[in-house]
Amino acid sequence: MPRELTQNRIQKIWVPTKDEKPAPRRAAGAPHFANPPTVIVMVGLPARGKTYISKKLTRYLNWIGMPTKVFNVGEYRREAVKNYSSYDFFKPDNECAVKIRQQCALAALRDVKSYLKDEGGQVAVFDATNTTRERRDMILQFGSENNFKIFFIESVCDDPSVIESNIMEVKVSCPDYRDCNQTDAILDFQKRIECYKTSYQPLDPDQHDRDLSFIQVIDVGRRFLVNQIQDHIQSKIVYYLMNIHVQPRTIYLCRHGESTDNLEGRLGGDAGLSPRGKQFSSALARFVEEQQPTHLTVWTSQLCRSIQTAEHLGVPYEQWKALNEIDAGMCEEMTYDEVKEKFPEEFALRDEDKYYYRYPAGESYQDLVQRLEPVIMDLESQENVLVICHQAVMRCLLAYFLDKSAEEMPYLKCPLHTVLKLTPVAYGCKVESISLNVEAVNTHRDRPEEVRRGPGTLIRRNSVTPLTSPESNIKKPRIDDLDEAPIQELPPSVASLALCSPSHLPLTLAGQNLRRNSSGLRDVLQPCQ
Amino acid sequence: MLDNEEFMLDTSPRELTQNPLKKIWMPCKNGHIAQRRVCTTNCPTLIVTVGLPARGKTYISKKLTRYLNWIGVPTKEFNVGQYRRECLKIYKSFEFFRPDNEEGLKIRRQCALAALNDVRQYLSVEGGQVAVFDATNTTRERRGTIVKFAEQNGFKVFFVESVCEDPDVIAQNIVQVKLGSPDYIHCNTEEAIEDFMKRIKCYESSYQPLDEVLDRDLSYIKIIDVGCRYLVNRVLDHVQSRIVYYLMNIHITPRSIYLCRHGESDLNIQGRIGGDSGLSPRGREYAKSLRKFIQDQNINDLKVWTSQMKRTIQTAESLGVPYEQWTSLNEINAGVCEEMMYEEIQENYPLEFALRDQDKYRYRYPKGESYEDLVQRLEPVMMELERQENVLVVCHQAVMRCLLAYFLDKTAEELPYLKCPLHTVLKLTPVAYGCKVESVCLGVDSVNTHRDRPEFVWDRGLHWIRENR
Numbered sequence: 001m002p003r004e005l006t007q008n009r010i011q012k013i014w015v016p017t018k019d020e021k022p023a024p025r026r027a028a029g030a031p032h033f034a035n036p037p038t039v040i041v042m043v044g045l046p047a048r049g050k051t052y053i054s055k056k057l058t059r060y061l062n063w064i065g066m067p068t069k070v071f072n073v074g075e076y077r078r079e080a081v082k083n084y085s086s087y088d089f090f091k092p093d094n095e096c097a098v099k100i101r102q103q104c105a106l107a108a109l110r111d112v113k114s115y116l117k118d119e120g121g122q123v124a125v126f127d128a129t130n131t132t133r134e135r136r137d138m139i140l141q142f143g144s145e146n147n148f149k150i151f152f153i154e155s156v157c158d159d160p161s162v163i164e165s166n167i168m169e170v171k172v173s174c175p176d177y178r179d180c181n182q183t184d185a186i187l188d189f190q191k192r193i194e195c196y197k198t199s200y201q202p203l204d205p206d207q208h209d210r211d212l213s214f215i216q217v218i219d220v221g222r223r224f225l226v227n228q229i230q231d232h233i234q235s236k237i238v239y240y241l242m243n244i245h246v247q248p249r250t251i252y253l254c255r256h257g258e259s260t261d262n263l264e265g266r267l268g269g270d271a272g273l274s275p276r277g278k279q280f281s282s283a284l285a286r287f288v289e290e291q292q293p294t295h296l297t298v299w300t301s302q303l304c305r306s307i308q309t310a311e312h313l314g315v316p317y318e319q320w321k322a323l324n325e326i327d328a329g330m331c332e333e334m335t336y337d338e339v340k341e342k343f344p345e346e347f348a349l350r351d352e353d354k355y356y357y358r359y360p361a362g363e364s365y366q367d368l369v370q371r372l373e374p375v376i377m378d379l380e381s382q383e384n385v386l387v388i389c390h391q392a393v394m395r396c397l398l399a400y401f402l403d404k405s406a407e408e409m410p411y412l413k414c415p416l417h418t419v420l421k422l423t424p425v426a427y428g429c430k431v432e433s434i435s436l437n438v439e440a441v442n443t444h445r446d447r448p449e450e451v452r453r454g455p456g457t458l459i460r461r462n463s464v465t466p467l468t469s470p471e472s473n474i475k476k477p478r479i480d481d482l483d484e485a486p487i488q489e490l491p492p493s494v495a496s497l498a499l500c501s502p503s504h505l506p507l508t509l510a511g512q513n514l515r516r517n518s519s520g521l522r523d524v525l526q527p528c529q
Numbered sequence: 530m531l532d533n534e535e536f537m538l539d540t541s542p543r544e545l546t547q548n549p550l551k552k553i554w555m556p557c558k559n560g561h562i563a564q565r566r567v568c569t570t571n572c573p574t575l576i577v578t579v580g581l582p583a584r585g586k587t588y589i590s591k592k593l594t595r596y597l598n599w600i601g602v603p604t605k606e607f608n609v610g611q612y613r614r615e616c617l618k619i620y621k622s623f624e625f626f627r628p629d630n631e632e633g634l635k636i637r638r639q640c641a642l643a644a645l646n647d648v649r650q651y652l653s654v655e656g657g658q659v660a661v662f663d664a665t666n667t668t669r670e671r672r673g674t675i676v677k678f679a680e681q682n683g684f685k686v687f688f689v690e691s692v693c694e695d696p697d698v699i700a701q702n703i704v705q706v707k708l709g710s711p712d713y714i715h716c717n718t719e720e721a722i723e724d725f726m727k728r729i730k731c732y733e734s735s736y737q738p739l740d741e742v743l744d745r746d747l748s749y750i751k752i753i754d755v756g757c758r759y760l761v762n763r764v765l766d767h768v769q770s771r772i773v774y775y776l777m778n779i780h781i782t783p784r785s786i787y788l789c790r791h792g793e794s795d796l797n798i799q800g801r802i803g804g805d806s807g808l809s810p811r812g813r814e815y816a817k818s819l820r821k822f823i824q825d826q827n828i829n830d831l832k833v834w835t836s837q838m839k840r841t842i843q844t845a846e847s848l849g850v851p852y853e854q855w856t857s858l859n860e861i862n863a864g865v866c867e868e869m870m871y872e873e874i875q876e877n878y879p880l881e882f883a884l885r886d887q888d889k890y891r892y893r894y895p896k897g898e899s900y901e902d903l904v905q906r907l908e909p910v911m912m913e914l915e916r917q918e919n920v921l922v923v924c925h926q927a928v929m930r931c932l933l934a935y936f937l938d939k940t941a942e943e944l945p946y947l948k949c950p951l952h953t954v955l956k957l958t959p960v961a962y963g964c965k966v967e968s969v970c971l972g973v974d975s976v977n978t979h980r981d982r983p984e985f986v987w988d989r990g991l992h993w994i995r996e997n998r
Contacts, residue, residue, distance in 0.1 A: 303554075
């Protein structure tokens with residue numbers, strides 16, 4: 001009657017032995033996949049931060065393990081209409097254009113359906129203006145036909161300086177304006193906004209839209225109106241949106257100075273700094289002084305080496321237990337060689353699937369992400385912060401900021417005595433790596449070449465599986481169509497953003513087969529005569 | 530201790546020692562350490578409720594206070610109605626609340642001021658972090674007074690307004706909490722309801738709800754129709770955003786939460802703590818009884834949660850229904866003491882053993898956790914529990930104590946000594962301002978894993994002293 005249990009070798013999770021039909025388990029603290037998928041629908045005039053919110057939210061949801069993807073209708077439009085001429089395209093009386101825009105929206109919705117039904121997606125973010133009731137009704141209809149939950153996020157802002165700033169940051173350099181000078185681009189974009197204004201019907205919580213689930217973000221988060229939250233994921237989304245802000249600020253990530261355990265090649269433990277580690281800490285103090293950040297918050301873990309490093313700074317700091325290094329359980333304080341000798345099977349398993357692998361009586365990277373989530377939430381609400389942490393922890397945090405998948409995360413390079421300076425810019429994060437020129441041992445282990453990836457290890461997917469936010473369906477440089485100019489997603493000026501654009505497919509979920517072809521966009525379009 | 534001023538230490542870096550109880554590294558001399566607290570605000574926060582009578586202000590105040598205290602933010606509520614009852618001694622009728630009753634107005638104003646005075650005492654002198662000022666506060670004038678008071682004392686203000694016009698909800702509230710109030714001790718039900726409705730009327734004419742334009746510079750959340758809609762304005766800091774998140778997750782739909790431990794395990798029988806053993810034969814018996822108990826309860830749409838330890842999962846497997854595994858529900862990590870018997874700990878780690886009895890809540894096992902750590906990691910579980918309806922949580926002794934302490938508003942002192950025996954289910958049903966508890970023993974024998982608070986503990990000099998508690 002009660003089934004026998006065995007412990008899965010990699011994740012150390014107890015599962016029923018006869019596994020033809022596992023007890024429908026969902027994973028720790030995450031929304032059920034059994035629930036209907038959700039379509040998040042952005043609403044708002046151009047330059048209101050819809051795409052910014054879409055991308056950021058998607059990055060967060062993927063990091064906590066909710067497969068999420070953005071569908072930006074503007075991209076579909078750029079596919080369909082190769083060369084953007086002017087704002088005339090967006091005039092409400094431009095019938096031909098209206099038709100194209102409608103078809104683009106439909107094409108995007110088709111891809112949404114495919115992502116949520118066939119590709120294992122759980123949340124789709126439909127990023128477009130969606131400013132008319134008619135358009136939103138169409139989406140609601142689509143949602144009800146397919147049994148998707150619909151959640152609207154409307155961004156309302158009339159502060160001219162904010163709008164201008166948005167236009168400068170992300171519109172002027174967008175593909176539409178690659179042949180324009182700055183002034184012309186701004187003028188044209190503002191006229192584009194006017195095209196939408198006349199037909200804009202904001203969400204109406206009192207009457208027309210009182211039964212819809214939505215959040216209105218007003219004036220970049222000064223004010224929120226939240227209506228009819230249906231479930232856990234919507235409540236988390238609202239909480240996230242309330243914590244993020246757009247104030248310029250810098251996040252500094254670094255590890256503790258080299259420790260005595262590091263010198264011996266030992267994992268974990270709670271050792272103090274080596275002499276070089278102390279040197280680094282002094283160098284860090286000088287670095288921080290040079291940077292002159294206004295009001296810097298300093299966070300450490302509760303492990304000695306991290307705190308000792310902070311002590312050198314001579315400023316107040318806060319200890320977080322959640323920032324402690326990954327718990328290596330029975331392997332704590334061993335060297336890799338000792339682990340290999342005493343626990344050869346464990347050693348091999350870890351290389352097979354480093355993200356999911358849980359040390360016996362210890363933790364996995366997946367566990368780390370779960371315990372770091374409140375740290376990320378608090379980090380979002382902060383301004384200038386320096387986080388002095390540990391290798392695995394820093395990899396998790398970095399993966400969040402740079403949109404890295406579960407596959408990549410455990411192999412991100414986070415060397416000792418190097419500070420990563422993260423600055424939010426446009427839709428992503430600029431990263432500067434600053435070595436403080438104090439020698440240290442290298443604690444990085446690359447992904448081993450000859451790792452056999454057994455199929456068995458990928459079956460059980462707990463929820464917390466950071467995925468790189470999937471590439472848009474509109475392919476980047478297509479190899480087969482050489483006569484068309486490649487579509488550049490990111491403005492070339494911000495070259496260091498290359499770090500944040502996913503360079504390869506995210507980890508495939510069981511049952512998920514990501515298709516790279518833009519699904520029949522051409523079929524849908526009938527160019528009008 | 531929270532150290533929030535910017536200061537340059539004359540001798541940095543300072544030497545560190547590890548506090549033996551909490552295993553926290555701190556500077557040797559008299560330096561403060563800023564240990565991660567829930568809220569890192571420099572200044573205390575004053576939460577001010579706003580709304581007509583019977584809109585759930587006291588319900589929200591008490592629940593919020595309970596939650597904040599549980600996660601470690603010292604919070605206290607100040608209910609002006611109670612001050613009024615102290616002052617007046619005997620409540621006659623709604624006439625006291627008439628807007629033209631000058632004598633009444635004077636007394637009510639004095640009560641509010643007395644309460645604010647106690648707020649100041651609590652936040653500025655007694656180390657409180659959050660004070661909840663629970664009163665109608667329905668006029669802009671009254672709110673202006675409070676804002677000024679807060680400014681003078683360096684407190685942040687956050688308003689929580691409850692707006693509701695649904696007559697059913699209001700009637701329910703009156704029946705649940707007003708009829709039993711000391712004000713109506715000598716009335717029958719009809720009289721009480723009638724009087725209370727008239728009382729509400731007295732406030733209605735002067736009620737100035739928080740306004741989008743006039744109050745645009747205030748920080749507040751407006752809760753409309755028991756959570757259908759929220760208006761959130763100017764959230765200033767992380768604490769406020771957490772309060773908002775909490776308020777948006779709670780609901781008042783009737784439901785029950787069942788808490789129990791796994792069935793007796795093999796390590797339990799040996800008197801060993803922690804580990805990851807399976808169920809003993811009696812433990813398996815219990816799992817079967819639990820299945821029967823659950824079936825008899827006939828619960829609508831029950832969710833079952835377990836930890837990721839074998840013994841809770843085995844217990845849930847017996848139920849034959851889907852269940853969810855949470856790492857956060859794992860038992861407290863006893864670090865180096867895992868799988869030891871208490872006698873072995875006493876022999877091998879006598880100092881640790883003594884320290885634990887000194888302050889069981891804050892005591893952290895070497896390379897392990899404390900109850901305090903447990904609460905931190907259980908917070909997301911709690912939040913999800915608030916969202917859910919009928920849930921059965923199959924967990925462990927220390928974990929169950931933490932969850933129980935939340936629902937029953939137990940202090941950190943009491944928490945580690947709450948009785949959570951094996952093979953017993955606690956059924957919690959929210960009622961009025963609190964929680965009804967039914968303890969159901971499923972009639973399967975087991976060992977007793979409870980250790981009472983010892984009468985004698987070691988003091989710093991390792992002398993036996995008698996506890997004065």
